Amino acid sequence: MTGDTRERGLGDPEEERPEPPSAPAGGRPWATPASLVRFLGSSTLALVLVGVLASLVLAGSVLPQEGVLGADTVEAWCADHPVTGPAARWLGLFRVFRTAGFMAVVGLLGVNTLACTLLRFVREGGWAGIRAGGTLRRTGFYTLHAGLVLLIAAGFWSFAAELDGHVFLTEGQVFREAHDDDFPDLQGAAAGRCRTCGSGRGAHTGYRTLYEGPLRPERHLGFEVRLDRVEVELAGGVHRVDVASRLTVLEDGRAGTEGTSRFNLPLRHRGFSFVSLDTGYAPLLSFRRRASGMPLGSFYLTLTTDEGPGLRRFHDVIPLDFLGHRTIATLLPTSERVDGALVCTSEDLANPAMVFEALDGNGATVQRAEALQGEWAALDDLEFRFDGVRRWSSFRVTSDDGYGLARASLLLCLLGMVLRYLQDLAGWKRDGEASSEKGEEAA
Amino acid sequence: MTAEIALFWATVFLYTFSFCLQLVGFAARKERTTLWGIRLLAAALVVHTGAGIARWVSGGHAPLTDRYELNLTGTWIAVGLFLAFLRAGRIPRAVGLALTPLVFLILGHGILEWREARPMGPAFQSPWLVIHVIFAWLAFGSYAVASGASAFLLARLKYPSSPRLERLPPGERLDDTGYRFIVLGFLAHAVMLGSGAIWAKNLWGRYWSWDALETWSLLSFLLYAFYLHARAFLGWRMKTSAWIAAFGLVVLSISFWGVEYFSPSALHPGP
Numbered sequence: 001m002t003g004d005t006r007e008r009g010l011g012d013p014e015e016e017r018p019e020p021p022s023a024p025a026g027g028r029p030w031a032t033p034a035s036l037v038r039f040l041g042s043s044t045l046a047l048v049l050v051g052v053l054a055s056l057v058l059a060g061s062v063l064p065q066e067g068v069l070g071a072d073t074v075e076a077w078c079a080d081h082p083v084t085g086p087a088a089r090w091l092g093l094f095r096v097f098r099t100a101g102f103m104a105v106v107g108l109l110g111v112n113t114l115a116c117t118l119l120r121f122v123r124e125g126g127w128a129g130i131r132a133g134g135t136l137r138r139t140g141f142y143t144l145h146a147g148l149v150l151l152i153a154a155g156f157w158s159f160a161a162e163l164d165g166h167v168f169l170t171e172g173q174v175f176r177e178a179h180d181d182d183f184p185d186l187q188g189a190a191a192g193r194c195r196t197c198g199s200g201r202g203a204h205t206g207y208r209t210l211y212e213g214p215l216r217p218e219r220h221l222g223f224e225v226r227l228d229r230v231e232v233e234l235a236g237g238v239h240r241v242d243v244a245s246r247l248t249v250l251e252d253g254r255a256g257t258e259g260t261s262r263f264n265l266p267l268r269h270r271g272f273s274f275v276s277l278d279t280g281y282a283p284l285l286s287f288r289r290r291a292s293g294m295p296l297g298s299f300y301l302t303l304t305t306d307e308g309p310g311l312r313r314f315h316d317v318i319p320l321d322f323l324g325h326r327t328i329a330t331l332l333p334t335s336e337r338v339d340g341a342l343v344c345t346s347e348d349l350a351n352p353a354m355v356f357e358a359l360d361g362n363g364a365t366v367q368r369a370e371a372l373q374g375e376w377a378a379l380d381d382l383e384f385r386f387d388g389v390r391r392w393s394s395f396r397v398t399s400d401d402g403y404g405l406a407r408a409s410l411l412l413c414l415l416g417m418v419l420r421y422l423q424d425l426a427g428w429k430r431d432g433e434a435s436s437e438k439g440e441e442a443a
Numbered sequence: 444m445t446a447e448i449a450l451f452w453a454t455v456f457l458y459t460f461s462f463c464l465q466l467v468g469f470a471a472r473k474e475r476t477t478l479w480g481i482r483l484l485a486a487a488l489v490v491h492t493g494a495g496i497a498r499w500v501s502g503g504h505a506p507l508t509d510r511y512e513l514n515l516t517g518t519w520i521a522v523g524l525f526l527a528f529l530r531a532g533r534i535p536r537a538v539g540l541a542l543t544p545l546v547f548l549i550l551g552h553g554i555l556e557w558r559e560a561r562p563m564g565p566a567f568q569s570p571w572l573v574i575h576v577i578f579a580w581l582a583f584g585s586y587a588v589a590s591g592a593s594a595f596l597l598a599r600l601k602y603p604s605s606p607r608l609e610r611l612p613p614g615e616r617l618d619d620t621g622y623r624f625i626v627l628g629f630l631a632h633a634v635m636l637g638s639g640a641i642w643a644k645n646l647w648g649r650y651w652s653w654d655a656l657e658t659w660s661l662l663s664f665l666l667y668a669f670y671l672h673a674r675a676f677l678g679w680r681m682k683t684s685a686w687i688a689a690f691g692l693v694v695l696s697i698s699f700w701g702v703e704y705f706s707p708s709a710l711h712p713g714p
Contacts, residue, residue, distance in 0.1 A: 043676055047669075054665055061658040062705060068654060097653040155651070164649065235562040243565050263565040264645045275648035309558070396648035406650055410637040417633055421626045428533060428623050 041115030049109045056105065060096035063088055067095065067211075103156070110152035117145040136419055144416025150409035157402030160215040163272075165207035165397040169227040170282045170300055171390040174250065176224040177206040207397065221272055221397075224250040228258075230279050230391035237334065237346030238311055243279050245393040261395065275396040280305040281314045281331050283354060284387040290378055302392050303331055311344055318356075324380045325358035325366060331389065335372070342370050354386040447501055450494035451515070451554065455547055457487035462543040469540060472610060477536065481529070484539060488522050495519055502560030507576045508567050514553025518546045520577065521584035534588065534620060535612040541591030552700065571642035578635040583695060585628030586667070590692040592621040593685035600682050618681050621688050622674065629667050636664060659698030666691045 039045060064073045074094045078085030092099040121142065124130070130138045167175050226248045233242040242262070249257045249269050261267040266275040286298035306313040315330040334346035335353035342353050356377050358367040369377035369384075376383045461483040468477030495515055498506040506512035525542050528534040596617040599608050611617065639657070640650040651657065670687045673679040679687075 043672070046672075050665055050669060054662055057658050057662055060653060061655045061662075061702070065653065068652065158650075239562045240564055241562050242568075264569040264642075266645065266648065273648060275646070277647075398648040400649070403644060403650060407641065410640065414630075414633055414637060417630055421630065424626055425623065 037115055038119065040111055041117075041119040042112075043116075046109070046112050046116065049105055049112060053105050053109060056096055056102050059088075059093050063093050063096075065094060065096065067098065098159075103159075106152060107156070110149055113145050113152070114149045117142060117149070137423055140416050140419025140421070142416070144413055144420055147409045147412030147414075147416050150405060151413060154402045154406035154409055157405060158213075158400050159402075160213045161217065161401050162211070162213045163216060163397065163399040164212075165210040166277075167206075167274075167395045167397055168208055168302065168392060169225075169395070170302065170392045171227055171229050174224050174226045175206065177220050222270065223256070224253070225267075225274060226250060226255075227393055230393050232279060232347075232391070234347055237348050240347075243276060243393075245276055245279070245395070247274065261393075271401075272397060272399045275398060277394045277396055278305060279391060279393045281333065281389055282392045283329070283331050283352075283389045285318075285329065285354070286385045286387055287320075288383050288385075290381050290383045296382075298387065300390060301329055303329070312347060318384075323358075323382070325360060327379060328357045328359065329384075330355045330357070333389075349389060352386075352389055354384070356384055445497075445501075447494060447497040447560075450490055450497055451550075454487055454491045454494050455550055455554075457483060457490055458543055458547045458550070461487055462540070462547070465540050465543065469537065469610065470607065472607075481526075481536065481539060484522065484543065485526055488519070488526060491515075491519050491522065498560060502562070504563040504567075505573065507572055508563055509558065509561070510556035511553045511558070513576065513580075514549050514556075516576065517580035517583060518549050518553075520580040521587060522546055524581070524584045525588060528588075533623075535592070535595075535616065537595060537611050538588055538591040538620070541594055542587060545587055566646060569642055569645065571638050571645075574638040575635055575642055578631045578638065582628045582631035582635055583699065585624045585631060586688075586692050586695055589621040589624035589628060589688050592617045592624065593688040596621065596685045597682065597689070600685075614681060618684070621685060625667060625670060625688060625691075629664075629671065632660075632664050632667065636660060655702045656698060659694070659702050663691060663695040663698050666694055 064077050066074050078089065081088075088094060092101070096102055121129075124138070125132065130142075169175055228246040228248055231242075231244045231246065232240060235241050245261045245267075247259050247261055247267055248255050249259065257269065259267040259269070261274045261276045263276050266273040268274075280303050282300040282302045284298060284300050286295065288295045301316060301318065303314040303316045306315070313330065314333070315328055318327045318329050320327075332342055332344035332353045332355065334344065334348050334350040335342045336345050336351075337343075342355060351372070353370060353372045354377065356367075356369045356371075356379050357365045358379055360366050367379055369379050371377035371384065371386045373386050373388065376385045461480050464476055464480030464483060466480075468474065468480055495506055498512060498515060502508075502512075506516050521542065525534065525539060529536060529539070595608075595611050596614055598605075599611055599614050599617070602608055612620075639660075643652065643657075644650040666687070670684060670691065673687065674684055
C-alpha cells in the first residue's frame with residue numbers, strides 16, 4: 001500500500017489534528033464569529049441535519065405528495081386516515097419538498113458543507129497543505145464538497161426560478177399564454193396581477209397546471225405553439241415504438257420554426273422546453289334529441305389513455321350534466337365485430353368505432369350503444385354521432401435556469417469522488433497481489 | 444416451453460445447486476466441494492448469459508425495460524462482479540454463500556413479473572437507460588457483496604470461538620472488503636443518480652421530481668455517505684460499520700423493490 005493508506009487502515013480517521021471544539025467550553029456556539037463558523041462546519045451539525053433531512057424525505061416518500069399525485073389523491077388519503085391525515089397536513093407533510101422547513105434544512109446543509117470544507121482547508125494549511133501530502137485524496141475531498149455546495153445552490157435556483165406547466169393540445173390547436181381577464185365571460189376569472197408580467201390582467205393562465213418559482217424573472221413565452229399532428233408508430237398494432245408531435249412555433253401570429261417533440265427529445269425554443277408526456281385520442285362527437293332530431297352541439301372529447309397488459313383503453317366520461325346516467329365513451333381505434341359486439345383489435349386508426357355505456361349507481365352497465373364513424377348511437381333520449389378522431393398530446397412546458405449548474409456540479413462531484421477514493425481502490429490491487437503471493441484465498 | 448424460459452429455469456437450478464455445494468463445502472470443511480460449487484456458479488453464469496441473449500433476441504433490444512429483464516440483467520451483473528473479483532483474489536470465496544441465495548431470490552421475484560418480450564417503448568430509447576441501469580445494478584451488487592462480508596464479520600465477532608467460522612477470513616480483511624465494495628457501490632450509485640437525473644430532464648422535463656423511487660435511492664445514498672463519513676471522521680470500524688452496511692442494503696432493497704407496495708410512483712417503475 002502506498003500514500004495515505006500506508007500508515008493507517010482503510011477509511012481510518014483522516015484528521016491529523018483533532019477537530020477544534022465547536023464552541024467555547026460552557027459557552028454558546030454563536031458567542032464569537034469564529035465559534036459560530038466552527039459550529040456551522042461541525043460534524044455534529046452535519047449528522048443532525050442529515051438525520052432531519054432523511055426523516056423529511058422518508059415522510060415525503062411514504063405520504064402522497066400533492067405536487068406528484070395531485071390534490072385529489074391527498075384528499076382521498078386524508079379521508080381514509082382521519083387521525084393522521086389532519087396532523088400530516090398541519091405539519092405540511094403533503095408538500096414536504098416545498099415547505100420552508102425543508103428548504104431551511106437543505107440550505108443549512110449547504111452552509112455546513114461549505115463551512116466544513118473551508119475550515120478544513122484552512123486547518124490543513126491551504127494549497128500548501130494539499131501539496132504537502134495526500135494530494136489526490138485532499139483534492140478529491142475539496143472537489144467533491146465544492147460540487148455538493150454547487151448542487152444544492154443549483155437546486156435552490158431551480159426551485160426559485162423555474163417555470164413548470166402542463167399543457168394539453170389536440171391536433172390543430174394552438175397553445176398561447178393568456179390571462180384570466182382575457183376570458184371575462186368565464187366564471188371564476190381571477191382578479192389581481194399576473195405574477196409573470198406584472199400586468200393587472202389576472203392570473204397567468206393557458207396551462208392546465210402551472211408552477212412558477214417565487215423569484216422567476218418576469219417573462220412570458222413570447223410565442224405560441226401549434227400542434228400540427230401526432231404520429232404514432234406501432235409494432236404489431238399494439239406496442240408504441242415512436243411518438244412524434246409535430247409542432248409549429250408561431251411568432252407574432254405567423255408560422256415560424258417547425259419542430260418535433262419526442263420522448264427524450266423535447267422541442268426547445270428560446271429557453272423553454274416542450275417535453276412530450278403522453279398522447280391519446282379525442283373523438284369528435286355530435287349529439288341531438290332522439291325524438292325531434294334537434295342538434296344540441298358537438299365537441300372533442302379528450303379520452304384518458306389507460307395502460308394495461310394488452311391493448312390500451314381510450315375512454316372517458318361524457319361531461320354532460322343532463323344525461324340520465326353516468327355515460328362512458330370508449331374509442332376502439334381498429335374494431336371488429338366478434339359475437340355481435342365490437343372489440344378493439346389494434347391501436348392503429350384503421351376502422352374506428354365508439355362504444356357508449358350508461359352506468360347505474362353501482363357501476364353496472366344499463367345501456368350500451370355502438371357507432372362506427374359517421375353513424376348515430378342512441379342512449380336514452382339522446383343520440384350521439386361519431387364524426388371523426390384527432391389525437392391529443394400533453395406536454396410539460398419548462399424553463400429551468402438552474403439545470404446547467406446542476407449538471408456541472410454533478411460532474412464535479414463525480415470527479416471529486418473518484419479522486420478521493422482512487423488510492424483506496426488502487427491499494428486493493430496491491431493487497432490482492434500480496435494475498436495471491438501468500439497463497440491465501442483465490443479463485 | 445421456449446428457449447428463453449428453459450434457459451431461465453436451468454439458470455435458477457444451477458444457482459441453487461451451486462449454493463448447496465458451497466454450503467456443504469463450508470459446513471463440512473470440504474475444500475473440493477466448495478470449489479465445485481464455485482465452478483457450478485460460473486457455469487450458471489454462462490447459462491444465465493444465454494437466458495439474457497434469448498430475451499434480447501425475442502425483444503429486439505437489451506433486456507433492460509421491464510421488471511423481469513431488469514432482475515435478469517441485475518443478477519447477471521452481480522454474479523459476474525463476484526466471480527471477476529474472486530478470480531483476481533480481491534474477495535473471500537465465502538461471500539458467495541451470501542450472494543448466491545440473494546441471486547435466486549431476485550430471479551424468483553423477476554419471473555413473477557414475466558411477460559412476453561415487447562419492442563422497446565419510446566421512453567426507454569435513450570443512451571442514458573443503459574448507463575443508469577447498469578450502474579444501478581453495479582451499485583446494488585457492490586453493496587450486496589459488502590453486506591455479505593459485513594454479515595460474516597458480525598458472525599465472527601459474535602462467535603469468535605466457533606470452529607466453522609474460523610474458516611472465514613480474518614475480521615480485518617472482511618472489514619476492508621466491506622469498505623472497498625461500499626466505495627465501489629457508492630461511486631456507481633452516484634453515476635446512477637446523476638445519469639438518472641440527466642435522463643429525467645429529457646424525458647419528464649425535470650431532473651429531480653422527489654418521486655418515491657428517486658427519494659429512497661437518495662436515502663440509501665445518504666446512508667452510505669454516513670457510513671463513509673463515520674469511518675473517516677469518527678473511526679467507526681468493524682462491528683459498528685458492519686451494522687450500517689447491513690442496514691444500508693435493507694434500505695436499498697426497499698428502494699429497488701419495496702417502494703411500489705406503499706408508494707406507487709406515477710413516474711418511475713423499478714426493477
